[in-house]
Amino acid sequence: MPPTPDAVSAALKTATSYVLNAVEVLRFGGLQTDEDPSPFEIVARRPMFRLRRYYPPSAANAELDGAGEGADAQPRPPIVLVPPMMISADVWDVSPSTSAVAALHEAGMDPWVIDFGAPDIEAGGLERTLTDHVIAVSDAVDLVTTATGRAVHLGGYSQGGMFCYQAAAYRRSRDLESLVTFGSPVDWRGHAPLGIPEEVVVTIARIVADYVFADRPLPGWLASTAFRLLDPIKTARSQVDFLRQLHDRDALLGHERQRRFIGGEGFVAWSGPAIVDMMRQVIIQNRMMVGGFVVGEHVVSLADITCPVLAVLGEVDEIGVPAGVRKIASVAPGAEVYEFSVRAGHFGLVVGSTAASQTWPTVAAWMGWREGTGPRPDGIAEVEPGAVVDSSPTKAIMLAADGAVQVAGLGIGAVRGVGKLAVGTLKATRAVGHQALHAAPRLIRLGQIQPRTRISFARIMTERARNQPDDACFLFSDRVHTFSAVDTRITNVVKGLIAVGVRQGDHIGVLMETRPSALVAMAALSRLGAVAVLLPPSQSLPELLRLSSVTDVVTDPEHASKVSEAGARALVLGGGSERDLPADLDAGVVDLEQIDPETVELPRWYRPDPGRAGDLAFVFFSRSTGIWQTKLVTNHRWALSAFGTASAARLSSESTVYCLSPLHHPSGLLTAVGGAVAGGSRIALSRGFDPATFDEEVRRYGVTVVTYTWAMMRELVRQPAPPRRSHQTITLFMGSGMPRGLWRRVLDRYPGTRVLEFYAGTEADVVLANLSNSKPGARGRPLPGTSEVRLVDVDPDSGAITAGPDGFAIPSEVDAPGVLLTRPRLGVDASVRQLRGVFRPGDTWVSTSDLFERDRDGDFWILGAASAVVHTAHGPVYPVQVADALGDLPEVDLAVLYEVPGADGPVAVLAATLWGSDPISAADIGGALASVPPAARPDLVHVVSDIPVTNWYRPDAGGFASRGLPKAGTRTWVLDADTGGYVRLTKAVREGLVPPTS
Known part of the structure; x- marks a missing residue:
């Protein structure tokens, strides 16, 4: 049947409208809506x-x-x-x-x-x-x-x-x-x-x-295309619908401006x-x-x-x-x-x-x-x-009734499926080799270091400024300091130091609070090739200056007068708006900030970053038995700790390391700052460890890694957790010396995190790291790329290395005490005492003077420093071993071992503080110390109200030792030699322990 005239007319009208509208779209990019x-x-x-x-x-x-x-x-x-x-x-x-x-x-x-x-x-x-x-x-x-x-x-x-x-x-x-x-x-x-x-x-x-x-x-056109490709099925359907209705202008005008906007006009x-x-x-x-x-x-x-x-x-x-x-x-x-x-x-x-x-x-x-x-x-x-x-609305799309939307959902699901398939291999690779993949370049670099290899703190900072100039280096007081800006500041401080007479090889003190200018000062001395002598804030400053033969000290305004009074020249740096220096400085104070770096002409001898691996880089101080001692750290040892830390902690540009460790403590500069710089991470500096503001600063800075020393985290876990805590950013706590009981409390307060405990020798090429969460208290194993280590038997009374019939040292058995030795990678280093002929003629080893045990898995457990072992009549008592064992009690806060003289020789006393108000009993103590061999258990255990800590949070038993034997009472227990358990100390038993007097 032929079409009627009306049908033909309608078809022609539709075709004409289609052509006219199509011409308008081609000419103007769309239909003119006349909408204002x-x-x-x-x-x-x-x-x-x-x-x-x-x-x-x-x-x-x-x-x-x-x-x-x-x-x-x-x-x-x-x-x-x-x-x-x-x-x-x-x-x-x-x-x-x-x-x-x-x-x-x-x-x-x-x-x-x-x-x-x-x-x-x-x-x-x-x-x-x-x-x-x-x-x-x-x-x-x-x-x-x-x-x-x-x-x-x-x-x-x-x-x-x-x-x-x-x-x-x-x-x-x-x-x-x-x-x-x-x-x-x-x-x-x-x-x-x-x-x-x-x-x-x-x-x-x-x-x-x-x-x-x-x-x-x-470009804007590409942005538009990308937007539409995120849902290609819907985009194609919209285009088809538009073409199908192109003859019906009225039907299209209501959506025309929206179509043109998405089609490209709305994108820039x-x-x-x-x-x-x-x-x-x-x-x-x-x-x-x-x-x-x-x-x-x-x-x-x-x-x-x-x-x-x-x-x-x-x-x-x-x-x-x-x-x-x-x-x-x-x-x-x-x-x-x-x-x-x-x-x-x-x-x-x-x-x-x-x-x-x-x-x-x-x-x-x-x-x-x-x-x-x-x-x-x-x-x-x-x-x-x-x-x-549900992480994605695809499920909702699939449940929609509209058939076309179902198809779109299937299309999206297919895209997702392809994505998951594509990432499968990547996931498997990461699961097997993630750590090795990130650590390999650093460990390879460590293995390539030779005594004359140019490597130093400043050199790594230079590399960071070149490779990631706009990345944040320091975060301090809510301000950001980029690697590029820090590098410029270091160079300017170098010019100031040269202007006041500092030369390559000079030993220059550094006495500053934790702040960016302190790290800049250390890096500037490193760039200059001088040695940074890191002075702790102590009343013994004159003694430390004499001990280190330092006459110039880079300091902040707060310490300038103390340095000057101690007889050294104070080179004042930093302070920002808080600077408080008199206009007329005396001869003992030089304001480095007043030196214009543009006017300083660099001498011909100056070469930036001249430090080599075997060169001395830093001098630290430690105090043992009331005597200050210097610890010498070469550039190689700094690099060993820095790259080892970055590898073990998997530090990268995504990491933010919260540096709470004092910079005058080795773990501050070698582990916290060193690891962050080696990993290209951000360093969040705090004016001081404040548990009350810890969580707030962690959130503001985006902290992923928190550093600590010894019992620093103790005050933190005492604080109640915020009632409505935000997204947890911390993934790792890293440091050295954390007591085992505190370790568990930290993990309880911050679930999902882990503790990375290090042992790094300041004067020995060794870095142990506990990479597992399954062994709280262990120091772990040597990191790849570090020196070979051995445990050897020692005499239980004298602590000297035991020799076998052939005169060589006897390796320690599994779970047996021994002193940790390390073989220097770079040959003989005159800065430390060498041991020769230890295992074969002519070999060279260095003693860490720390005692360890090694378990069947190969993990090392520290027992304590050789100087802190109490050699009792029944055998040596190791300070870390007994303190950690007693600290496993949930009622115990801290524990510390010390020695007092007794009637039959040294008496080992273990002092403990309580966590909360619950008391402990003799049975509790006996059960906790049952893991310690009977001969290595302390003679006395008593509860005290407080255990003082040093500036770097190490428990200090010096005050207890000077008081002698603890008094008898309900909070003091004595070892029962017959049962190996503990009973309450009576006055009569205590009198039997008192040494004879003249």
Whole structure:
């Protein structure tokens, strides 16, 4: 049957409309809608942005570039809206029917929008960084606050919401009534788009940061294409639907501006530096989660956010994954966090019919509620920090009824499946060789060091400044010091030292509080080739200066007068705004800060970083039995500890090492600072260990590794854990000397962490490390690349090395005491006493003078220093062994062994403090010390009110020893020789232990 005239006419009309509309699309890029955008005025212009005010009350408020005088008396609550970097500010006003600014204005709000412009046509736009955007948001808040005279609500879409979080943390929530974010993930690394595994996300981010956008931007057309490719099926379906309806102009006009926006008109270029910064801070280092986010010269944490937060999330959003969006509750424990869930994808949260009907009415109601002018809006729910949710909305997509959406879900699932398959091999490789992969270059470098190899603290700092100049080196007082800036400062201090007569090889004292200038001083002396003599803050300063033959001391203003009074020349460095030096300095004080480095002419003998492996680099002091002794550390020994620490702790540029160890203690410079520098990690410095502020500083700096010495963490675990603790960033505690009982308490307070206990000789080429969490108290095994070690038998009475019939030393058996020997890798070192012919003629070994046992697995357990062993009539008693055994009791805090004279020779006394109010009994003590061989148990055990610690938190028993035998009573027990247990000490028994007097 032939078509009717009406059908033919309709077909021709449809074809004609199709052709006409197609020509219009080809000519203009889309259909002309004749829709007018919402009215706005640009009220401020800055290099980074233009500030739009929509529906302005009058033209009189057109510019705020002057003094900002006058305040808008309009009662409408202001909200500042922030777009993502690669999407134009028009996202807030795509079309009249879905316009965010129109909807908010109609609801009684005062909408403002930040317009970053198009970076590729803005002056310097392609050089913009992440910091530039965050500070721009903060500046805009100040402008709006000035104009309106009130705190503002701050809202951001996608990455714009991330800017809002970062700016709020940067401002410590000042002048912010609330935050509203739309599809803005906080954990983009752990909850990536399409459920891509974390390993793949980080790998891609590294490639993007290091090779793709290191020197080029992301064009707007590519940003648009990438956005659409995130959901290729939906994009293709939209294009097909558009072509099928191209004849029906009226059906298309309602969505035309939205289609053109997504199709490319709404996308702008993304500057390369900003991309690189985002890849590194947000994804690779995960700074929004762990803290330590760098904004210019400041370091911030999202834990600094205290204003209320409303996180709007899409149930089927595969870009701002709901689980990653909800993480704001975990990292901002001081904020009330709410969520509003919308059945929409990423773009549909802010543009489209769903946004018009759900998002904007709820946001307006939220603002009214926070302003106190309306009730709490329906549909919002408070988010707890530990909220758990499916990591990806794909499940929701698969359950959707619409067949096409099901297909899209299957497509996304396939993409995810490919991603998981691709990362399978990577996971297996990491599981087998992760540690070796990261440690190999450092260990190879250690193995290549020879006596004349140029290696030093300053040389490694130079390498860091060359390879990662813009990375943070020090974090101190919420300020960031980059490797490049620190390197420049070191060079300037070198010029100052040369100007006052310091030469290569000179021994120069360093007496400073823990601060960046202290490390700069040490690095400057290393760069100069001088020896840094690290002086502890002590009343014995004159004695230490004589002992080390030091006449010049680099010091901070706080110690300048003490140095001068002790007879040395004080070279004052640092102090910042707290400097307090008189204008007329005496001859014993030189202010290095007053020397202009530009005027210093470097002498011909100067060569930067001349230090070789065999050269002396540092001198430390230790005090044993009341006598000060010097400990000499070569560049090789510093490198051994530094690279060994970095390898064992897996330190990298993602790590932040919290340096709590005093810098005058070997573990401070060799382990904490050395390991961080060798690993390219950030060093967070504290003015002093303060348990009350520990958790706050850890969150702010994003600390992943905490250093300690001896019982330092004891005061920390006494503090109650925060009731609503944020996301835990610490993964590792590392140091030396932690008592075994304290070790367990640290792990209880910080579950999921581990303790890395080191033993590193300052004068011996040995580094032991306990890489396992299964053996608290063990010192572990020698690190690869370090020197060979042996345990040899010693005489139980004299402590001397026992020789066999052939005259050579006798290796210790498993679980038997022995002194630890190490073979120098670089040959004979005159700075320490050598042992020759130990195992064969002519061999060379060095004694650590520390006693150990080695278990069947090959792990070493320290018993104590040979000088601290108490040689009783029934055998030697080892201080660490008995203190750790008694410390295994949950009621015991610290324990320390000391020697007092007795009637039949030395008496071994173990003093202990209690943890809490529960007492201990003789049975408790006997049970705890049952693991110690009977001959090695202490003669007496008593409870004391306090055990003092040294400046580096080592338990000090000197005061107890001077008091003699403890008194008899209910808190003192004596060893029963017959049973091996303990009974209460009576006066009669005590009298039998008292030595005869003349």
